[in-house]
Amino acid sequence: xxxxxxxxxxxxxxxxxxxxxxxxxxxxxxxxxxxxxxxxxxxxxxxxxxxxxxxxxxxxxxxxxxxxxxxxxxxxxxxxxxxxxxxxxxxxxxxxxxxxxxxxxxxxxxxxxxxxxxxxxxxxxxxxxxxxxxxxxxxxxxxxxxxxxxxxxxxxxxxxxxxxxxxxxxxxxxxxxxxxxxxxxxxxxxxxxxxxxxxxxxxxxxxxxxxxxxxxxxxxxxxxxxxxxxxxxxxxxxxxxxxxxxxxxxxxxxxxxxxxxxxxxxxxxxxxxxxxxxxxxxxxxxxxxxxxxxxxxxxxxxxxxxxxxxxxxxxxxxxxxxxxxxxxxxxxxxxxxxxxxxxxxxxxxxxxxxxxxxxxxxxxxxxxxxxxxxxxxxxxxxxxxxxxxxxxxxxxxxxxxxxxxxxxxxxxxxxxxxxxxxxxxxxxxxxxxxxxxxxxxxxxxxxxxxxxxxxxxxxxxxxxxxxxxxxxxxxxxxxxxxxxxxxxxxxxxxxxxxx
Numbered sequence: 001x002x003x004x005x006x007x008x009x010x011x012x013x014x015x016x017x018x019x020x021x022x023x024x025x026x027x028x029x030x031x032x033x034x035x036x037x038x039x040x041x042x043x044x045x046x047x048x049x050x051x052x053x054x055x056x057x058x059x060x061x062x063x064x065x066x067x068x069x070x071x072x073x074x075x076x077x078x079x080x081x082x083x084x085x086x087x088x089x090x091x092x093x094x095x096x097x098x099x100x101x102x103x104x105x106x107x108x109x110x111x112x113x114x115x116x117x118x119x120x121x122x123x124x125x126x127x128x129x130x131x132x133x134x135x136x137x138x139x140x141x142x143x144x145x146x147x148x149x150x151x152x153x154x155x156x157x158x159x160x161x162x163x164x165x166x167x168x169x170x171x172x173x174x175x176x177x178x179x180x181x182x183x184x185x186x187x188x189x190x191x192x193x194x195x196x197x198x199x200x201x202x203x204x205x206x207x208x209x210x211x212x213x214x215x216x217x218x219x220x221x222x223x224x225x226x227x228x229x230x231x232x233x234x235x236x237x238x239x240x241x242x243x244x245x246x247x248x249x250x251x252x253x254x255x256x257x258x259x260x261x262x263x264x265x266x267x268x269x270x271x272x273x274x275x276x277x278x279x280x281x282x283x284x285x286x287x288x289x290x291x292x293x294x295x296x297x298x299x300x301x302x303x304x305x306x307x308x309x310x311x312x313x314x315x316x317x318x319x320x321x322x323x324x325x326x327x328x329x330x331x332x333x334x335x336x337x338x339x340x341x342x343x344x345x346x347x348x349x350x351x352x353x354x355x356x357x358x359x360x361x362x363x364x365x366x367x368x369x370x371x372x373x374x375x376x377x378x379x380x381x382x383x384x385x386x387x388x389x390x391x392x393x394x395x396x397x398x399x400x401x402x403x404x405x406x407x408x409x410x411x412x413x414x415x416x417x418x419x420x421x422x423x424x425x426x427x428x429x430x431x432x433x434x435x436x437x438x439x440x441x442x443x444x445x446x447x448x449x450x451x452x453x454x455x456x457x458x459x460x461x462x463x464x465x466x467x468x469x470x471x472x473x474x475x476x477x478x479x480x481x482x483x484x485x486x487x488x489x490x491x492x493x494x495x496x497x498x499x
Contacts, residue, residue: 010079015033030069046070060188066147128151165290193231200222268289278297332483
């Protein structure tokens with residue numbers, strides 16, 4: 001991963017957006033522009049390609065935020081070149097000859113090779129998030145540059161289909177923490193639709209494939225702004241015999257799609273990841289999600305398939321790929337399961353009322369997703385050896401663990417945080433976690449999964465835990481309604497068979 005300060009020895013810097021740039025590319029480039037300008041560098045923000053910006057929301061964004069974006073036709077530039085929201089040499093960006101160094105900052109799947117100075121984080125929902133993270137590391141004063149905050153916020157909003165495709169906690173952290181101009185943001189997000197967009201939506205709603213038995217549908221749209229796909233999806237989901245829908249269109253370098261689901265057994269974000277496995281990226285929320293499929297990778301893996309057939313068949317495969325277990329009414333036979341107990345390992349814990357006051361509505365942010373709970377003296381938060389997070393009742397905690405008088409150190413890509421949903425205050429769990437050790441007194445029934453399984457736990461009956469083949473389904477020995485999933489790698493480290 002890069003640090004922006006390592007390039008401050010460069011005197012001339014050109015920041016390049018991709019051709020026909022969108023809000024995310026413009027915002028990312030503009031934020032970098034202001035960073036380097038603040039350090040006295042000779043900086044330009046440019047884009048090329050066949051067309052200049054004409055979309056009303058982008059024109060307004062550039063004008064209202066005073067973004068010095070240049071349309072260029074030259075082939076060579078003087079100084080260091082940074083490509084944002086794209087990769088140097090890729091098909092969607094005009095290739096400029098740089099006199100010195102080339103740097104790539106992007107959030108799409110890797111497309112080009114040989115650029116040593118690259119920071120590509122394809123797990124992020126927007127390049128704006130990546131740039132925000134880089135600027136935060138440099139202690140950039142966002143308060144002194146309010147237009148930068150507004151641009152980045154709108155960039156994330158636009159590239160995640162109105163925040164519906166957010167999955168990674170870093171995207172959520174930027175969304176929840178950055179200051180922005182609320183009035184201008186409302187204007188920008190409400191000047192997306194044209195009369196042509198309405199016509200596109202009307203035509204798309206007539207072109208679909210539908211499964212009557214599973215109640216899902218796939219709709220094809222003409223090329224349009226990604227937000228229009230979400231608009232079409234919202235309408236499609238209101239049809240009486242559609243519980244899940246996918247709306248897609250083909251763009252220059254791939255397939256963009258939007259997903260909606262109104263049933264708890266189908267989490268839209270998971271379906272998005274399933275559709276893009278090995279060929280793109282997808283994510284979002286339980287009800288709304290989306291993603292992008294690389295055209296190059298799609299043609300490599302499915303040379304004989306058209307996009308509509310692939311998506312419809314893939315959705316069918318998704319529905320056939322899993323079983324569902326409801327903790328409060330399951331029929332699992334514990335007689336066929338083996339009995340295990342936890343090893344003498346150290347985990348982290350904190351009572352929720354030590355983080356926020358009793359009754360506070362909390363969101364625990366983790367790599368696996370957000371967990372929503374309410375602060376109560378009887379509710380604790382647990383953190384495992386690999387950063388896995390889950391709530392536990394005080395009574396069960398006291399039966400299962402012994403407190404150790406030392407703090408617990410979180411390790412991993414992202415340190416879990418807790419946000420008060422009313423006040424907006426957010427804190428890192430690492431500041432509160434204490435250590436505990438499993439007593440080994442509580443036992444569980446366990447068996448490996450032979451098929452992907454979704455478990456609706458007793459503590460969250462509306463959102464499932466997903467386990468893949470090779471993971472384990474577990475039932476607490478002293479509470480047969482406490483059913484949950486343990487990942488294979490974690491299980492092998494944390495549990496031992498009771499002989």
